[in-house]
Amino acid sequence: MKFTGTDKYVATDDLQMAVNAAITLQRPLLIKGEPGTGKTLLAEEMASALGMRLIPWHIKSTTKAQQGLYEYDAVSRLRDSQLGDEKVKDISNYIVKGKLWEAFEADEQVVLLIDEIDKADIEFPNDLLLELDRMEFYVYETQQFVRANKRPVIVITSNNEKELPDAFLRRCFFHYINFPDHDTMKHIVDVHFPGIQQQVVRDALEVFFDVRKVPGLKKKPSTSELIDWLKLLMADELSAKMLQEKDTSSALPPLYGALVKNEQDVHLLQKLAFMARRRS
């Protein structure tokens, strides 16, 4: 069972290692990183890649550790007692299972996501030490022992708003998701929006030459606007390296690859190039 990212999620090598280590050694995996680097998404994608069910537990500032285990719904019991309901005699009717219980009691292995653990009270992680370590807890009201059938894969995310206690950290594997570098970003964009550049460039050309009515566009751009626009869209491909190389023949393929898909596009570009030169 190895996690290598999914078709929707780009996992760098170090992240893959962290995930696989956590799965193999059955330790909770603590994920930190800047907002928007896909911490929460990781758990979702892990679950889908490993074919497991995901049990998310989103932490808020008011969340207590106990709520993850179980809650005793005393208010319902009070109401039932006043209505004379028979249920009232059995306290286990009023024990509401928490996410941890749900994960422990599942027959198959599941992925448990404890999302944004740093939002909670500072004591929150300490209250879960034993539960995460041994994967078991005791229900006092019913004197029942809950133990994990299959140790769930636990992913914990933190935005670093509070420091986590050392005792807690010792029990986890830790990975910091770095902000993606240029290449990884490119990869991520490709995964999310395949061919977006070609599509946008093509729309622009087609609108400009009135080839096709592209829905949602107000007006036809002027030549200079169009050229600025194309430059903006393609600036990444025209990197500084190419500028230095000056060998246009080697620079051409990536550029046109980015720009055009078929004959039609080439023709439009030809026309535009010519107009651009003539205009002054």
Add this chain to the structure above:
Amino acid sequence: MLIDFFLEVRRAKVPASLREFLDLLEALQNRLAFANMEEFYYLARVCLVKDERHFDKFDRAFQVYFEGIQNLDDLMEALIPDDWLRAEFEKQLTDEEKAKIDSLGGLEELIETFKKRMEEQEERHEGGNRWIGTGGTSPFGANGYNPEGFRIGQKKGRHGRAVKVWEKREFRDLDDSLTLGIRNIKVAMRRLRKFARQGAADQLDMDDTIRSTARNAGYLDLKMVPERHNAVKVLIFFDVGGSMDPHVRVCEELFSAARMEFKHMEYFYFHNFIYESVWKNNIRRMNETISTWDILNKYTPDYKVIFVGDASMAPYEISHPGGSIEHWNEEAGATWFQRLSDHFRKVVWLNPLPESYWGTGGSMGMTRQLVNDHMYPLTLEGLESAMKQLSK
């Protein structure tokens, strides 16, 4: 696509995340901005910037990037393959013109020369793009292919609009690296609030009452709790005199804001660095000093400690016994500071000098090391980071 742009924006310290960038791409895919730089500017700003204090930084980044794009003109031209041009040219040229071209050695050769010229220009870098076309001696200017001449990436005219939106930088004032006002300080300090219940139980706790009444099988069982209040305790040490004089105003603001915000706040003054004594009254500071030991013994480790000073002095004032410029100190300032930072769990240093002046050497470097690099500039942003550190 646009990855460099995004990285440029982040380099300008606009805290945009990957998700926001993907939002921008999605917006482009849905053609919200189309072939119009101004639209793109607004769209990018809507997607990437989530606080008006970052508008200015965003504008600057946009300007840098956009200028870079303008400079791509030359390259774009060079990258357009020859046969495209030729095909279109030949459609347009009259026979007479074609003959003229032939006399110059044929179209192919002309394009070759043109390319070489381009390269030369790039090597020379500046002033290059006016070279072709206006030089008069160049075949591209004088005998151009068509009556309008061969025009390459001349910036004026094409982009000759008046000042662009992002160049106006209307949001300059809101950048939070600028000086603070007292309200801003209070807002920043509010981060440090930590509500706790202390004292006598005098408020009805509804939740607990319901819970315990229910547990009691319906017999009312009242539960009380103490009132909630800000339990944060703060010690502030102000550097006074000498190089701190220009910063008096901002220190005063900080002081009065802190006074209003914290129930438990104590302040002390020192000069340049902390030694065996501090004082609370600047006029009688020679006579009424308070021993630093007393402070260590009196205040519990959960007090948050804030030093305010420019940390600019001779390095020996920190490192050596007897280094103080005002009196003979038996023990070095660093020793005293270490004692304080060992005792109190959270210590930060606020520096009224701009971060760019700090450097890593001399007294500044030593102080930064002593506070474990928790030195922050006395700006809104710096104050917020400091409060965040203190409240962790």
